[in-house]
Structures are given as C-alpha cells and as structure tokens.
Amino acid sequence: MQGITGSQGRFHTVLMLDFGTKIVTGVTPGRGGETVEGVPVFDTVTEAQQECPADASIMFIPARVALDPALEAIEAGLDPVVIITENIPVRDTMEILSRARLRGTTIVGPNTPGLIKPGASKMGIMPSQVFRRGSVGVVSRSGTLFYEIAAHITRIGLGQSVCVGLGGDPIVGLDFIDVLRWFENDEETQAVALIGEIGGDAEETASVFISQGGFTKPVAAYIAGRAAVPGKRMGHAGAIIQGSAGTAQGKMEALREAGVAIGEQPGDVAKALEEFLG
Amino acid sequence: MKLLEYQAKEIFRRYDIPTPRSEVAESPKGAREIAERLGPVAIKAQLPVGGRGKAGGIKFAESPEEAEKIAGGLLGSRIKDIEIKKVLVEEKLDIKDELYLGVTVDRKNRCYVVLASSEGGVDIEEVAEETPEKIVKQMIDPLLGIRDYHCRSVAKRLGYSGREMNDLAGFIRKLYRVAFEMDAELTEINPLALTEEGFVAADARLNIDNNALFRHPNIAEIQREGELSEFSAREQEARTLGLTYVELDGDIGIIGNGAGLTMATLDSVTLLGGKPANFLDLGGGASPERIETAVTFVIKDPRVKTVFVNILGGITKCDDTALGIIETRRRLGSEKPIVVRMMGTNEEEGKRLLEEAGIETMDTMEEAAERAVALAGGS
Numbered sequence: 001m002q003g004i005t006g007s008q009g010r011f012h013t014v015l016m017l018d019f020g021t022k023i024v025t026g027v028t029p030g031r032g033g034e035t036v037e038g039v040p041v042f043d044t045v046t047e048a049q050q051e052c053p054a055d056a057s058i059m060f061i062p063a064r065v066a067l068d069p070a071l072e073a074i075e076a077g078l079d080p081v082v083i084i085t086e087n088i089p090v091r092d093t094m095e096i097l098s099r100a101r102l103r104g105t106t107i108v109g110p111n112t113p114g115l116i117k118p119g120a121s122k123m124g125i126m127p128s129q130v131f132r133r134g135s136v137g138v139v140s141r142s143g144t145l146f147y148e149i150a151a152h153i154t155r156i157g158l159g160q161s162v163c164v165g166l167g168g169d170p171i172v173g174l175d176f177i178d179v180l181r182w183f184e185n186d187e188e189t190q191a192v193a194l195i196g197e198i199g200g201d202a203e204e205t206a207s208v209f210i211s212q213g214g215f216t217k218p219v220a221a222y223i224a225g226r227a228a229v230p231g232k233r234m235g236h237a238g239a240i241i242q243g244s245a246g247t248a249q250g251k252m253e254a255l256r257e258a259g260v261a262i263g264e265q266p267g268d269v270a271k272a273l274e275e276f277l278g
Numbered sequence: 279m280k281l282l283e284y285q286a287k288e289i290f291r292r293y294d295i296p297t298p299r300s301e302v303a304e305s306p307k308g309a310r311e312i313a314e315r316l317g318p319v320a321i322k323a324q325l326p327v328g329g330r331g332k333a334g335g336i337k338f339a340e341s342p343e344e345a346e347k348i349a350g351g352l353l354g355s356r357i358k359d360i361e362i363k364k365v366l367v368e369e370k371l372d373i374k375d376e377l378y379l380g381v382t383v384d385r386k387n388r389c390y391v392v393l394a395s396s397e398g399g400v401d402i403e404e405v406a407e408e409t410p411e412k413i414v415k416q417m418i419d420p421l422l423g424i425r426d427y428h429c430r431s432v433a434k435r436l437g438y439s440g441r442e443m444n445d446l447a448g449f450i451r452k453l454y455r456v457a458f459e460m461d462a463e464l465t466e467i468n469p470l471a472l473t474e475e476g477f478v479a480a481d482a483r484l485n486i487d488n489n490a491l492f493r494h495p496n497i498a499e500i501q502r503e504g505e506l507s508e509f510s511a512r513e514q515e516a517r518t519l520g521l522t523y524v525e526l527d528g529d530i531g532i533i534g535n536g537a538g539l540t541m542a543t544l545d546s547v548t549l550l551g552g553k554p555a556n557f558l559d560l561g562g563g564a565s566p567e568r569i570e571t572a573v574t575f576v577i578k579d580p581r582v583k584t585v586f587v588n589i590l591g592g593i594t595k596c597d598d599t600a601l602g603i604i605e606t607r608r609r610l611g612s613e614k615p616i617v618v619r620m621m622g623t624n625e626e627e628g629k630r631l632l633e634e635a636g637i638e639t640m641d642t643m644e645e646a647a648e649r650a651v652a653l654a655g656g657s
Contacts, residue, residue, distance in 0.1 A: 151621065
C-alpha cells in the first residue's frame with residue numbers, strides 16, 4: 001500500500017486486513033522503518049519489493065502528488081495498480097496510463113473504489129457488509145451507486161463473484177470491455193451487472209462489443225444521469241454530457257440494442273439478474 | 279475552468295501565437311477610444327460560453343462612434359443569462375480563409391488529440407455530425423509528445439502545401455504547447471483565420487482542468503476574482519462552501535453521497551414525476567458538520583419545497599448523517615419536510631435518531647423518492 005501512513009491509508013489498511021487482504025508492505029517516502037497495523041513501512045517501492053515482494057499496489061496518495069508514486073509502482077512491476085485518489089490532473093493520468101500501457105500494467109482508476117472478491121480479498125474502500133460471494137460480476141463507473149446495486153444483489157439472494165470499480169474520471173485505466181473480456185473467461189461469473197453514467201462512450205463501445213459476441217453471458221445495466229443537464233459536470237469529472245454526446249438515454253438505447261436488460265431504477269438490476277439466473 | 283476569450287488570447291500571445299490587435303473595454307467610451315486607434319473593429323462580448331455569435335454577442339463597427347454605440351448595447355445586457363461586463367475590441371481582419379483548430383482530451387485513446395477542419399467559423403459539433411470526414415484528427419502519444427511531422431501531417435491533410443503548410447504546422451505546435459503546459463481540457467481556435475499576414479487566431483478558447491489549478495497560481499487568481507460566471511450565483515456560493523452542487527430548475531432538493539448515487543436519485547425522482555431543484559454530492563466520509571452545511575444550503579433555497587437525502591454509508595456513518603440533519607432542523611426551525619433514506623454503517627442508530635426527531639426515513643430509494651415527490655405536491 002502506497003500512502004499507508006496517511007489517515008486514509010491507515011483507516012483502510014485496517015479494513016482491508018480485516019477482510020483478508022494480504023497487505024505485505026507499505027510505502028511512504030520518509031517514513032521507512034515504521035509499522036502500521038503490523039505492516040512494515042518503507043521509503044521506496046524497490047526496498048519494499050526486496051523485503052517482501054508484493055504482486056499489486058493500492059495507492060492512497062493525494063491528487064497533486066500521485067503521478068510519481070504511480071510511475072514508481074509501474075516501474076517496479078506491480079500489477080494491478082489501484083488508484084483510489086480523485087482529482088488527479090488529467091495530464092498526469094495520461095502519463096500514468098501511457099507508461100502503464102508500455103509496461104503492460106493494469107491500472108484500476110483513478111477515482112475508483114477499487115476491486116473486491118467477496119470472501120477472499122479487497123483492494124479498495126467499499127463497505128464489505130453489502131457484499132456476498134456469488135456469481136454476479138459487477139463493473140461500475142461509480143462508487144456508492146455500485147454499493148447500492150451490490151446491496152440489492154445480495155439481498156435478493158444472489159452474490160458477487162468479482163467487482164471492479166472503473167473510476168469516475170474522464171480517462172481511466174480500464175474500460176467496460178476490458179472487464180467484460182475478463183468476466184467472459186471467469187468460470188465463477190455467470191452474469192454481469194453493468195453500472196454506467198453520463199459522459200464519454202464507454203457504454204456505447206461495450207454495446208458494440210457485446211453485439212459482436214465479445215461477451216455471451218447475460219447483462220443487466222443501470223445508467224445514471226437521465227436527468228442531468230448538458231455541459232454540467234455531475235460530481236464525477238467524467239460525468240458530463242458534451243453537446244449531444246454521452247447522454248444516459250443514448251447509452252441505454254445502445255445497450256438495449258445489444259440485448260442488455262436495462263433497469264429503470266437501480267433495484268431493477270438485481271431483479272433482472274434473478275430472472276437470468278433463475 | 280473556462281477562460282474568457284481575451285484571457286485565452288493573452289496566454290496565446292505568450293506562446294507566440296499570432297492574435298489580432300485588441301484591447302478590453304469595460305465602458306462604451308473605452309470602446310470608442312480603442313476603435314480610434316484600431317480602425318474598423320469587431321466588438322465581442324466576453325463570456326465563458328460558446329455560441330456568442332449566434333446570440334448577437336459579436337458585432338462590427340466601422341467607426342469609433344459606432345463602436346461606442348455597440349459596446350453600450352452589449353455591456354450590461356445578458357446573453358444566455360450571463361451579464362456582459364467586458365467586451366473585446368479587436369481590429370477587423372481581412373480574412374481569406376477560415377479553419378478550425380483545437381486540442382482536447384480524447385477519452386477513448388487517453389491522450390491529447392489535435393482536431394482540425396477546413397470548416398472554420400461554424401459549430402464544430404455540427405461538422406462532426408454532418409460531415410465527419412472533414413475533421414482531421416491527430417492523436418498525440420503522451421510519451422512521444424507532439425513532433426513537427428505530426429503538425430505537418432495535419433496541415434497537409436487540410437490541403438496546405440509549401441510555405442503555408444510550414445506556417446500552419448508551426449501554429450499547431452504552439453497551440454499544443456499551450457494545451458499541454460496549461461493543463462487544458464480543451465483549447466480551440468474557431469475560426470483560425472488565414473490573412474495576408476498568415477494565420478491568426480481570430481477567436482480563442484481555453485478550458486483548464488480544475489484539478490490542475492493548483493499548479494497554475496496566476497489562473498487560480500482569476501478564479502478568485504470571480505471573473506468567471508459559468509456557474510450560477512447559487513452554484514458559486516456552493517463552491518465557496520466546498521459543496522459539489524449543480525443547480526437545476528425544480529423544487530425537490532437532492533443530497534446524496536457519491537456522484538453516481540446522487541445522479542440515480544435525481545433520475546428516480548424525475549421518473550416519478552418530481553422536479554429536482556439541484557444535485558448535491560456530499561462525497562465520501564462526510565462529517566455531521568458537512569452534512570449540516572449541505573442540508574442548510576439546500577433548505578434555504580426558496581424554490582425548494584422538500585429535501586430528499588439519500589445516503590449509502592460505507593465510510594460515511596448513518597448516525598453522523600442523522601445528527602447533521604437533526605441539527606440543521608433545530609437551528610433553522612424550517613418547516614420544509616425532509617425525507618431520508620439511509621443504508622449502511624450504523625443505519626439502525628441513524629434511523630432511530632431521525633425517527634425520534636420526527637424526520638421520515640424510508641428503506642428503499644424508490645419509496646423515498648415517491649414520498650419526496652408526493653410531499654412536494656407533484657406527480
């Protein structure tokens with residue numbers, strides 16, 4: 001965990017460890033030698049990797065200074081790198097992502113709640129109590145809306161296989177398509193809940209992908225922002241309708257055409273999944 | 279953050295991008311004085327919105343007297359509900375040709391893209407829809423940066439050769455530098471004019487990534503002076519309070535934690551026939567004080583008849599939320615009904631506190647939305 005000694009880092013270290021996540025080392029430049037909840041802290045990722053090699057990294061670093069630690073993690077070969085931070089300048093994100101692409105590193109985020117595999121591990125900040133092991137894969141651009149829909153899925157008696165938060169920024173490491181490809185090959189995942197919002201065209205390209213047979217399992221989706229006003233940023237930096245592009249209605253139409261069940265209300269997603277999975 | 283045309287042009291000049299001679303006027307007399315020096319001029323309303331021309335915000339004056347008159351008509355009037363406080367008085371160009379040139383963030387390719395078109399001076403989005411083949415695109419790999427050959431390629435694809443190709447290529451490179459160094463989300467020149475003297479930026483637009491303002495202190499300074507009015511008065515007030523707030527035009531105040539959840543709340547209410555008055559995202563881990571600030575702000579809005587608070591508590595604790603709401607009620611003594619839906623961390627405690635204080639709580643978002651709509655008297 002990068003940024004382990006910060007207040008957010010500390011707080012989530014406890015929660016993640018509780019959940020069963022194997023946090024082996026932490027890095028905060030200048031704080032090497034300390035420990036947080038029993039996790040040894042190092043000054044550099046290189047040292048940490050020498051001591052106790054980790055596979056992946058989660059970053060709880062302030063937005064203004066997130067670029068350097070991200071590049072450090074990528075160079076050290078950590079994969080995936082989950083960037084929880086919101087408000088990273090878009091130019092910095094571009095640099096992080098292009099570096100990652102060169103290296104083959106998967107970046108989750110920025111501005112994401114992270115990843116969770118119920119019953120196994122959590123690289124993120126989602127509230128564990130709403131999740132339960134099951135067969136629904138969840139991929140979402142939003143945070144709390146994703147928890148809301150996950151809660152419905154749990155309450156209805158289903159559960160989640162793996163959940164991926166793409167992030168609310170205009171440019172992020174993973175697309176819906178990347179995660180769908182992964183879910184296609186994941187035996188535990190029998191259906192997918194797709195949670196989108198206004199802005200960009202990730203849902204539209206996912207629709208094309210699904211139509212062309214890229215993803216063959218059932219999908220139920222909810223797209224937030226039907227009532228949004230064009231040109232206004234609705235909270236997330238990436239949630240903005242530009243001209244006529246990126247409307248919720250457009251995304252819902254595209255997904256519908258690809259055979260995806262569309263929820264009018266968030267609760268409808270779980271209901272549709274229940275029908276699919278019988 | 280959207281800069282005004284004259285501010286964008288100031289920055290363009292620093293990067294050696296040719297711009298017409300111009301000065302800002304804040305009074306009709308000021309406009310006349312400038313016109314006396316520049317000759318025939320264009321008088322342009324300075325607003326952070328597009329479509330000024332169509333809305334009558336750009337006019338031409340042949341004489342200083344005319345300039346004074348036109349400026350008098352524009353200053354103090356409103357376009358798209360924003361008051362015109364400044365006009366740019368600019369020498370009229372002898373335009374041989376008009377192009378479009380812009381640099382923006384390409385979401386799909388996660389990089390900057392140079393966009394250009396021989397269709398200048400018109401709405402680029404219309405061109406994109408009707409004749410997309412007329413738009414030239416050049417993605418710029420962040421690791422490679424922009425190279426001269428990229429710029430020449432764009433100029434060539436626009437139909438230029440020889441000397442003009444080289445001039446235009448140089449121009450493109452400079453605009454990209456502006457975009458990159460100023461952390462632009464978007465910068466565009468529409469129209470980019472070709473005159474006897476070469477290419478000149480007849481118009482200028484520069485929108486800077488809000489997340490990067492910390493590293494552009496002189497720009498942040500402009501923001502503090504309150505020059506920019508892309509936000510409504512209420513939105514500006516919300517910003518000073520640190521609230522993520524968008525003003526809408528209904529009567530049901532909406533507060534949620536998390537942008538997606540708050541948008542979904544807006545959608546639910548709208549679906550049931552209600553009209554949201556605003557979008558307010560508390561963000562993660564909101565303290566009782568922050569919740570108080572938010573609820574107070576929304577309740578005080580005279581248009582709001584009822585407030586709907588939707589919380590899914592992960593880091594945010596439901597009992598904290600309840601305390602914030604109860605405190606607001608107590609202090610303001612407002613009669614306006616508050617409907618709360620909460621789920622998650624400490625939800626039982628939160629609900630108990632609210633019920634004791636006589637504030638309605640519902641279990642599901644749909645039920646709560648229905649109740650809020652009914653209370654606001656709509657459906």
